[in-house]
Amino acid sequence: MSNRIALDEGVAAAIEGLGGERPGHVFFVACGGSFSIMHPAKFMLDQHSSLASDLYNAAEFTSRAPRTLDARSLVILCSMTGTTKETTAAAEFARSRGARTIGMTVEAGSPLARACDHVVAFEAPYTTGVPIDAANSNYARIYQIVTELVRLFDGEDLTDRLLASLGSLQEAIDRADRSFAPLFDDYASRFASQDVVYTVASGASYGAAYSFAICVLMEMQWINSQAIHANEFFHGPFEVLDEERCFILLKGMDSTRALEERADTFLHRFGKQENILVLDAKTLDLEGIDPLFAGNLVPLIFFDTLWRFAHRIADLRQHEMLTARRYMKKIEY
Numbered sequence: 001m002s003n004r005i006a007l008d009e010g011v012a013a014a015i016e017g018l019g020g021e022r023p024g025h026v027f028f029v030a031c032g033g034s035f036s037i038m039h040p041a042k043f044m045l046d047q048h049s050s051l052a053s054d055l056y057n058a059a060e061f062t063s064r065a066p067r068t069l070d071a072r073s074l075v076i077l078c079s080m081t082g083t084t085k086e087t088t089a090a091a092e093f094a095r096s097r098g099a100r101t102i103g104m105t106v107e108a109g110s111p112l113a114r115a116c117d118h119v120v121a122f123e124a125p126y127t128t129g130v131p132i133d134a135a136n137s138n139y140a141r142i143y144q145i146v147t148e149l150v151r152l153f154d155g156e157d158l159t160d161r162l163l164a165s166l167g168s169l170q171e172a173i174d175r176a177d178r179s180f181a182p183l184f185d186d187y188a189s190r191f192a193s194q195d196v197v198y199t200v201a202s203g204a205s206y207g208a209a210y211s212f213a214i215c216v217l218m219e220m221q222w223i224n225s226q227a228i229h230a231n232e233f234f235h236g237p238f239e240v241l242d243e244e245r246c247f248i249l250l251k252g253m254d255s256t257r258a259l260e261e262r263a264d265t266f267l268h269r270f271g272k273q274e275n276i277l278v279l280d281a282k283t284l285d286l287e288g289i290d291p292l293f294a295g296n297l298v299p300l301i302f303f304d305t306l307w308r309f310a311h312r313i314a315d316l317r318q319h320e321m322l323t324a325r326r327y328m329k330k331i332e333y
């Protein structure tokens with residue numbers, strides 16, 4: 001029996017709203033954790049579409065003001081709360097240039113939602129503390145936008161295969177959490193005492209490494225971090241590697257996996273196994289996920305399961321994940 005989910009109504013309405021007009025350029029725009037999903041979204045679009053696209057931090061987008069932004073552009077923005085002012089300003093800027101805007105947010109009445117032509121709602125799994133089905137996450141919604149763009153403008157209908165895979169995703173995540181748990185039990189105490197932990201990934205998984213580094217390790221645990229692209233690793237960062245240094249390496253299933261494998265070999269050549277936490281998607285049971293989308297969906301597994309690792313670290317450090325902030329949303333900035 002297929003677990004296929006239905007196409008999200010918000011996505012369907014937003015795509016309908018394009019009126020069949022092929023965008024001249026697609027822009028993916030957001031900040032922080034919401035920005036991190038733009039990497040895999042662009043990755044998927046690059047793989048399947050001839051549409052040109054770019055991704056921007058929202059404030060950079062407005063300040064840089066790309067000349068390619070015009071009335072033929074489609075700008076896809078995301079803000080979980082819908083209150084990040086840079087993202088709302090980016091939507092207003094895009095509309096002032098005549099571009100079409102799709103705003104992804106949890107809050108349908110939020111400033112971002114009001115600033116966009118179309119709203120795509122999603123559920124947020126981590127910061128609310130209420131568990132969700134990953135089929136309703138921001139990744140799941142933006143991927144549906146991408147395959148619908150491909151269907152309309154590249155003539156290939158991948159949406160059914162995506163929807164079937166999304167229906168099996170949460171079970172795959174739950175299995176992965178069980179499968180990685182012993183590894184996390186082993187690594188948590190060593191990583192909890194570190195001042196610096198790097199995360200390494202490429203391709204569709206880079207966004208998961210990025211958000212884990214900046215939103216979880218830095219923001220929520222005050223552990224210095226940096227997401228290192230698996231090939232950029234060889235162009236500077238590898239000089240900090242020694243037996244003491246802690247790294248997390250994500251080995252995904254997309255076409256850039258060889259880059260992560262090369263980093264893996266080098267990390268184990270000069271690092272110590274007990275300080276290199278490798279999450280390898282090839283060890284997972286991905287039943288129900290179409291191989292065509294395995295590379296795109298594995299980052300959701302990585303991100304979910306890394307949160308569980310972070311909670312173990314938080315317990316050991318006695319540093320609360322969701323409330324311990326000095327500046328974010330506590331002062332004006």
Ligand SMILES: N[C@@H]1[C@@H](O)[C@H](O)[C@@H](COP(=O)(O)O)O[C@@H]1O
Pocket residue numbers: 031032033034035078079080081082083084087214215219
């Ligand atoms: N760490 C938070 C992220 O979790 C959040 O995604 C981002 C933007 O917030 P929002 O998604 O509400 O725009 O702000 C910070 O970076």
